[in-house]
Amino acid sequence: xxxxxxxxxxxxxxxxxxxxxxxxxxxxxxxxxxxxxxxxxxxxxxxxxxxxxxxxxxxxxxxxxxxxxxxxxxxxxxxxxxxxxxxxxxxxxxxxxxxxxxxxxxxxxxxxxxxxxxxxxxxxxxxxxxxxxxxxxxxxxxxxxxxxxxxxxxxxxxxxxxxxxxxxxxxxxxxxxxxxxxxxxxxxxxxxxxxxxxxxxxxxxxxxxxxxxxxxxxxxxxxxxxxxxxxxxxxxxxxxxxxxxxxxxxxxxxxxxxxxxxxxxxxxxxxxxxxxxxxxxxxxxxxxxxxxxxxxxxxxxxxxxxxxxxxxxxxxxxxxxxxxxxxxxxxxxxxxxxxxxxxxxxxxxxxxxxxxxxxxxxxxxxxxxxxxxxxxxxxxxxxxxxxxxxxxxxxxxxxxxxxxxxxxxxxxxxxxxxxx
Numbered sequence: 001x002x003x004x005x006x007x008x009x010x011x012x013x014x015x016x017x018x019x020x021x022x023x024x025x026x027x028x029x030x031x032x033x034x035x036x037x038x039x040x041x042x043x044x045x046x047x048x049x050x051x052x053x054x055x056x057x058x059x060x061x062x063x064x065x066x067x068x069x070x071x072x073x074x075x076x077x078x079x080x081x082x083x084x085x086x087x088x089x090x091x092x093x094x095x096x097x098x099x100x101x102x103x104x105x106x107x108x109x110x111x112x113x114x115x116x117x118x119x120x121x122x123x124x125x126x127x128x129x130x131x132x133x134x135x136x137x138x139x140x141x142x143x144x145x146x147x148x149x150x151x152x153x154x155x156x157x158x159x160x161x162x163x164x165x166x167x168x169x170x171x172x173x174x175x176x177x178x179x180x181x182x183x184x185x186x187x188x189x190x191x192x193x194x195x196x197x198x199x200x201x202x203x204x205x206x207x208x209x210x211x212x213x214x215x216x217x218x219x220x221x222x223x224x225x226x227x228x229x230x231x232x233x234x235x236x237x238x239x240x241x242x243x244x245x246x247x248x249x250x251x252x253x254x255x256x257x258x259x260x261x262x263x264x265x266x267x268x269x270x271x272x273x274x275x276x277x278x279x280x281x282x283x284x285x286x287x288x289x290x291x292x293x294x295x296x297x298x299x300x301x302x303x304x305x306x307x308x309x310x311x312x313x314x315x316x317x318x319x320x321x322x323x324x325x326x327x328x329x330x331x332x333x334x335x336x337x338x339x340x341x342x343x344x345x346x347x348x349x350x351x352x353x354x355x356x357x358x359x360x361x362x363x364x365x366x367x368x369x370x371x372x373x374x375x376x377x378x379x380x381x382x383x384x385x386x387x388x389x390x391x392x393x394x395x396x397x398x399x400x401x402x403x404x405x406x407x408x409x410x411x412x413x414x415x416x417x418x419x420x
Contacts, residue, residue: 098317099128100416105318108132110329117338125371126315128218134315135329137336140348141310142279142365143206145297149354150290151193151273155181160295161357171210171238174274174298178248181273195248197272199260200239200392201385203249206276207235209309209370211300215384216374216413223416225380225409227402231302236391236398238300243392255389278310279362282352294358296365308368311375378412380405 098104113123113132119139126134147160157177163169178195185192196203208215213232217224226232243249250266252259267275268288282294296306316332318325349362375381387401396404 099131099133103320104133105320105322105325106131106133107135107318107325107329110318110326111135111333120367121369125313125369128373133317135317135332136315137338138341138345139366139369140279140345141308141313141369142362143297143308143310144277144279144361144365145206145295146267146275146277146282146285147293147295148267148270148273148290149293151181151270152177152293155273157181157273160293160298161361164295164361169296169298171207171298171300175242175246175248178242178273179246182248191247191250192271194250194266194272196242196274197250197263197266198274198276199257199263200243200252201388202260202276204236204239204388205309205311205372206297206307207239207300208232209307210297210303211235212302212304212307215372216377216380218373223377223413225406225413227384227409228406231300233398233402234302235300236388236402239388240391240398244394249392252389252392255393279349279352279365282354291354293355294353295361296368306365306368307370308365309370309372311372313369313371377416378409380409380412383409 108123108131113126119136122136123132126132126136145160149159152159157180160169160173163173180195181193182191182195183193184190205215208227208231211231211234213229213235214226215232217226227236243251250263250272254262263272263275264281264284266272268285270288270290276297277294279294282292285292296308299306318329322328345363346359349359353359353362374384383405387396387405390396391398391401
């Protein structure tokens with residue numbers, strides 16, 4: 001199964017560029033191919049290669065290379081059949097910059113994305129600036145909330161899955177449960193069991209989008225820096241209060257990503273009720289002896305639905321100078337084992353979470369996905385992290401922290417040329 005997946009990815013990589021809005025939570029889930037699929041694709045690619053090689057001499061191919069561009073990241077190669085790779089540099093989550101500069105080819109004229117076999121909302125989450133650029137056959141990305149099921153029962157708390165069924169899984173319940181779980185167990189005056197553990201920038205992201213807010217909003221092909229809007233600020237104020245007023249969140253003492261590692265250790269030790277996380281993280285909890293569950297992140301006061309904001313999202317993109325784009329898009333479509341995708345998703349989720357209710361939530365989250373690209377717009381991602389860590393550690397208020405980054409972040413959005 002994994003060998004067939006690797007073959008599919010290798011063949012498609014010859015013509016399409018894998019660009020990530022961070023890495024690894026989108027497609028690439030071709031678990032098994034229909035009989036003879038690889039032979040069919042190989043024949044098609046060989047025929048296209050032969051025609052391209054006859055048509056273009058090496059020196060003519062070289063003239064068609066994309067201009068060099070340097071965005072400060074690791075090299076990514078644009079592969080084209082029948083010609084040399086065109087190479088550029090890109091950061092993760094650089095889709096906005098690449099699209100705006102004209103390095104990516106829109107794909108909505110190549111494939112019928114209205115076909116129900118494609119993921120729901122693909123036309124929404126694969127578009128940027130009013131054009132569709134990305135393709136993904138299967139969405140496995142899901143951000144939610146893990147909870148310690150054993151601790152929950154020990155503390156006599158109601159299961160989040162039951163609250164979901166009753167329509168009561170909200171920030172208020174989240175806070176109420178976190179308060180009851182936060183305790184000094186040995187009487188030494190220090191908290192040693194926490195209601196919540198989380199790396200603050202991730203927690204903030206979940207809160208903002210669970211309250212119908214945004215960091216950078218893409219509306220009708222136009223971008224706006226949105227952290228200062230009322231819904232977003234309400235979310236950031238709630239995060240501040242969780243840390244500094246209610247004191248139910250383990251402090252982010254390092255002020256950097258090492259805090260993420262500390263939160264995982266604490267949750268695995270059985271000394272925390274909640275931790276923010278994505279579906280894939282469940283498969284890394286082998287050392288945890290307590291049972292755990294997985295649910296949607298709770299709704300904020302302004303929410304219409306549960307939210308699934310994802311930075312770790314991967315799709316396939318086509319470089320603007322690819323030859324025979326229509327034929328190669330068809331090969332991509334033919335490579336996908338459509339009849340096996342549902343089974344693959346089920347197996348993947350069951351490997352990561354523990355109960356049928358958890359599986360149900362995990363399978364539904366892709367229908368609520370909101371891919372986030374703010375890390376690819378100037379240094380907004382860096383400034384965002386700094387602002388969040390500043391106010392949860394008591395060095396700023398949410399209002400003052402966001403005010404400090406607002407103008408510079410807005411300028412970064414303006415430079416995309418897609419300002420609303």
